[in-house]
Amino acid sequence: xxxxxxxxxxxxxxxxxxxxxxxxxLNEDIATRIGRAFATVLKATRVVLGRDPRASSIxxxxxxxxxLMGAGAEVIDLGLCGTEEVYFATDHFxxxxxxxxxxxHNPMDFNGMKMVKSGSAPLDPITEFAAIKTxxxxxxxxxxPDQGRIDTSRRDGARSAYVARVLSFxxxxxxxxxxxxxxxxxxxxxxxxxxxxxxLSDAGAPIAFHRMHHxxxxxxxxxxxxxxxxxxxxxxxxxxxAQKADLGIAWDGDFDRCFxxxxxxxxxxxxxxxxxxxxxxxxxxxxxxxxxxPRVIWNTEEIVARLGGVAVMACTxxxxxxxxMRDTGAIYGGEMSAHHYFRDFMACxxxxxxxxLVLELLGRKxxxxxxxxxxxxxxxxxxxxxxxxxxxxxxxxDAIKFKFGQMANNQNDTDGLSLTFxxxxxxxxxxxTEPLLRLNIEAKGASVxxxxxxxxxxxxxNNY
Numbered sequence: 001x002x003x004x005x006x007x008x009x010x011x012x013x014x015x016x017x018x019x020x021x022x023x024x025x026l027n028e029d030i031a032t033r034i035g036r037a038f039a040t041v042l043k044a045t046r047v048v049l050g051r052d053p054r055a056s057s058i059x060x061x062x063x064x065x066x067x068l069m070g071a072g073a074e075v076i077d078l079g080l081c082g083t084e085e086v087y088f089a090t091d092h093f094x095x096x097x098x099x100x101x102x103x104x105h106n107p108m109d110f111n112g113m114k115m116v117k118s119g120s121a122p123l124d125p126i127t128e129f130a131a132i133k134t135x136x137x138x139x140x141x142x143x144x145p146d147q148g149r150i151d152t153s154r155r156d157g158a159r160s161a162y163v164a165r166v167l168s169f170x171x172x173x174x175x176x177x178x179x180x181x182x183x184x185x186x187x188x189x190x191x192x193x194x195x196x197x198x199x200l201s202d203a204g205a206p207i208a209f210h211r212m213h214h215x216x217x218x219x220x221x222x223x224x225x226x227x228x229x230x231x232x233x234x235x236x237x238x239x240x241x242a243q244k245a246d247l248g249i250a251w252d253g254d255f256d257r258c259f260x261x262x263x264x265x266x267x268x269x270x271x272x273x274x275x276x277x278x279x280x281x282x283x284x285x286x287x288x289x290x291x292x293x294p295r296v297i298w299n300t301e302e303i304v305a306r307l308g309g310v311a312v313m314a315c316t317x318x319x320x321x322x323x324x325m326r327d328t329g330a331i332y333g334g335e336m337s338a339h340h341y342f343r344d345f346m347a348c349x350x351x352x353x354x355x356x357l358v359l360e361l362l363g364r365k366x367x368x369x370x371x372x373x374x375x376x377x378x379x380x381x382x383x384x385x386x387x388x389x390x391x392x393x394x395x396x397x398d399a400i401k402f403k404f405g406q407m408a409n410n411q412n413d414t415d416g417l418s419l420t421f422x423x424x425x426x427x428x429x430x431x432x433t434e435p436l437l438r439l440n441i442e443a444k445g446a447s448v449x450x451x452x453x454x455x456x457x458x459x460x461x462n463n464y
Contacts, residue, residue, distance in 0.1 A: 013129070013132075017115065018034065018114075019110060019112035023109075026111055028062075032063040032066050032070070033067060034064065035063065035070075035071075036068070037135035037136035038097060038115065039068050039097075041135055042096055042097050043096070044073050044097050045072070045074060047074070047098065048076045048078065049064060049100075050080075050083070050100045051100065052187060052254045054108075057111060070141075071141065071144050072144035074148050075150045076093055076151050076154055077150050078154075078155055079155055080188060081192065082188045082351065083100040083256045087345075088165060089158045093158070098120065099113050099115050102114060102254040104254045105253055105257075107224065115132075119346060121326065122319040125319055163195045163196050163199050165345065166196060166350065169345075169357060170357060170359070174360045174363045175363045176206065176362070176363040176366065177207070178207050178208070179210065180207060180208070180248070180249060180359075181209075181240045181243055181248040181249070182214075182248075183213050185213050185220070185224075186225065187216065187220075188255055189251040189255035190211075190215055193214075193352070196352060196356075210239070212239055220253075224253070227252065227257075228252075228337065233267045240265045245263065246368065249261075255352070258350075258351040258354045260273060260355070262373065269377075270334075270335065270338040271295075272376050274336065274340070275300045278290045278292075278309065278334070281332040282308065284331075286309075287310070288309055288332070289310045289330035290304050290310070291312045291324050291328065292313060293316040294316065294415045294427055294429075295427045296427070296440050296442050297425075313412075316429065316432065318349055321339070321349075333347075340353065378446070379445065381443050382440065382441065382443070383440060383441040383442070384440075385439070385440055386438070386454065387431075387436045388439065390461060390464045396464040397416065397428055401417055404419055408420055423445070424450075424453060425441070426441045437461060
């Protein structure tokens with residue numbers, strides 16, 4: 001195919017994945033071009049493809065498959081699945097790459113794609129991902145020697161192998177009797193969770209699950225599945241209390257993020273879950289490296305140092321965390337946004353492995369999640385992520401630096417602006433995926449007035 005003379009930029013390409021409004025930004029024609037460009041740039045002969053339950057995902061996945069086959073690639077089509085199942089199958093089937101058509105937690109009029117290359121390694125944003133964008137824009141596709149084909153026969157085998165890998169992370173014998181509320185948000189999590197739950201039952205795990213919003217439904221009758229939003233948390237919290245459950249678990253649309261609620265229905269902030277999982281892995285592998293993002297770090301750093309591990313900071317975002325894990329050999333990496341990455345899961349993120357590990361930890365400690373988190377929150381309280389829409393994010397960050405920079409003990413520019421003081425710390429950064437400025441503040445103990453600090457920073461940011 002010859003390049004188009006009137007090239008229009010594809011605005012659906014973001015920092016490291018594809019995400020755009022349906023219609024002009026992302027449609028079936030664009031999806032076909034992206035599929036063709038993906039196979040062309042990676043010289044892919046076999047690609048794994050999956051999708052979330054959105055109605056638009058069916059047609060977009062079909063279009064991606066047409067593009068891949070047009071480049072001569074074999075397409076292993078998993079159908080409805082989680083993003084992490086695409087990651088797993090890409091490695092399992094020794095494919096050249098994988099694509100999951102998903103908008104995750106974005107609004108109904110959006111869709112997108114998450115991509116990996118061979119071994120489920122992240123695409124380099126500067127070279128490979130940019131080259132796919134350019135190729136899709138210019139449509140300068142070489143003629144394929146033969147039309148590729150689509151294979152749907154491996155779905156059951158892929159899921160069975162995925163379940164076995166996920167369960168390999170835990171000792172089911174350490175589980176104690178618990179009742180757990182699970183909220184799939186009508187996303188992709190339900191069928192995959194059921195396969196895991198069935199395997200747990202076969203292994204004799206004494207766990208009772210209460211399912212809610214479980215069936216995949218691309219219309220999302222109970223709202224877009226994004227448990228990180230405060231307005232979406234009460235449904236799970238109330239059900240945990242009503243069921244007298246020990247724990248609540250909720251996922252986003254493609255279930256690569258996992259969220260926790262304790263037995264009181266309280267939402268557990270993601271930064272404390274990172275610390276919990278760091279503790280789990282340092283018990284299994286003393287001295288291991290633990291990767292974390294730069295937004296809220298003190299709780300994780302203290303746990304890692306106390307248990308003899310090595311804490312490694314990486315930029316926020318799955319492409320950066322994954323690459324840092326591969327570069328350092330870290331056993332686990334976590335972000336406060338509820339993405340958790342595992343060396344023995346291709347250094348990729350999973351929304352199913354974390355809750356299994358938490359069940360194992362609580363069983364070994366013979367305690368509940370509320371008690372564990374209360375101790376860590378008292379030692380290192382944090383503000384939670386506060387988002388601002390500003391016209392000039394850089395000027396806002398410069399103003400914060402001007403006001404507080406000279407008083408700081410340390411400044412770090414790994415991702416946005418981090419300023420560290422004797423007993424409190426801030427990080428402010430631009431979102432990789434949304435037009436937002438994100439602020440996080442943390443403290444040591446209860447001596448710092450977090451509300452005061454939040455107010456000071458908010459006043460500066462709101463001027464812009």
